[in-house]
Amino acid sequence: MADPILRVESLSKSFGGLVAADQITLQIDQGSITGLIGPNGSGKTTLFNLVSGALKPDGGRVLFRNSDITGLRPHQVFKKGVYRTFQSPQIIPRLTLIENMLLADRAQIGEGLFPALFNRRRWKEHEEKAIRRAYEHLKFLDIEKYANESPSILSGGQLKLLEIGRALMSDATMLLLDEPAAGVNPTLAAKIFDLLEHLRRERGVTIFVIEHKVDLVFERVDFAFVLNKGRLFFSGTPEEVSREQSVIDVYLGE
């Protein structure tokens, strides 16, 4: 279980004079839940953007399951098995919840032009199964009554659940979750983290999560990385991190 699934080697990115990622090196163990914390502007989301392909790094490498994914486009990184969610939930307003979920289905051949037109029977068969699967996920997340509605009517917390739903639907081997419990009530936040534990246990999914609710993170993660000003500042088990005075200073010093 201690094989690294993701390795980041001296990854760097600057925006003009601002160094958003400064020689970050870290690795994530397969099947772990790993937290990424740090004050605002410390480069957490930038690191996710670099790993997921939304940004191209200035230097360094990203290795996923020992294959180099540095500089790949986001859709290529998705196909390798990494799914990232966004800090502010992203939706397709003019598609129903079910269809929003179906977009994460990586096995639908009907998404190609020629199969869509000339292999209708096959994609329709697949679609039926995928709809059932999407509905089961929505049910599990307790938002199935909106299955045929636009996600624009959902509350902030429900949108977070939809993000998780798509992550479930994507069958990704690794999830990069950018504040999955931000802005939701403590009960729902706990539920979301229960879900993550369930995913890890049942499906062996590796989870890398940015979260500001430090107490929650420390209860749930196996390991945590602390970023500050684009640098890897500290790393350790939750106990080690919470005992480290300099981490506390960085957080409180903001």
Add this chain to the structure above:
Amino acid sequence: MVSVEFLSYIGATAITVLLFAILSLTVNLQYGSAGIFNFGTVAFFMIGAYTSAYMTLAGYPFVVGAIAGSAIAAVAGYLISLPALNLRGDFLALATFMFAEVINIFVLNVPALGGAVGIAHVPSAFPWIRDYGTSVAANLILGSALFVGFYLLYRLIMVSPYGRVLKSIRENEVLADALGKNTFRYKSQVFVIGSIIAGIDGAAYAQYIGFAGTELFTYAVTFTVYIMSIIGGSSTGVGALLGSAIYTAVQTGLLILKDSVALPVDSNNLLFILFGLFTVFVIYYRPDGIIREKLRRVKI
């Protein structure tokens, strides 16, 4: 009893409606369903018209001319899509707009391509028909068949998972990319499909009016079909037909009105004024057009 002249007039108007509805359908596919601002629509229409005009004048049948026209339009569409689709919304609109202008000005200045005179006596698709009324009827059938065919293609695309991906690109390209969709490839494909349809439509147009000239293929055509698309409903196939019908009906109506009523301004200018106002009205009160895209609900 209505006269043959009257029926022919209605028929000719209906052909115009259909041929522009087809062009408007390409706008719906590219802009309304995939969010691509192609403001060079007329270029592909023109390429189809000119290619087919030359081919049929050289003695090839219309079908060959139309296929050649759509093929060259497709190649042009693919080539322009490669650099253009890397641009964002408004810059893509500018680049494609300029592409169409360049094509028009190029043809205008090369006498070998027709130059300012244009290409006269483009053979009809039905060279054996001599009588005007029959020719209108034949063109009406051709226009209807093409519209129905392209409409069905559009529907087939949009109800498939492929169409769902297009909608996701239209509404949230960053998310579509994160969900594993190669957005560039999708946009490029849709660009080419639209170019093929516009090319065939151009071929049908040139043989119908028997002429191809640069003054028929100015940017005004692009704006007109965008207006049709926006008014009718840019995300539905029926919207393209409705938009074209409304526009053409008002245009024709004003021309008739001109003869019996002293209009304060020229009927063509009045058309632009009216549709300018109408488009603003539609965008303000009903931004998705008269016929709106519905959520696709599924049985669970």
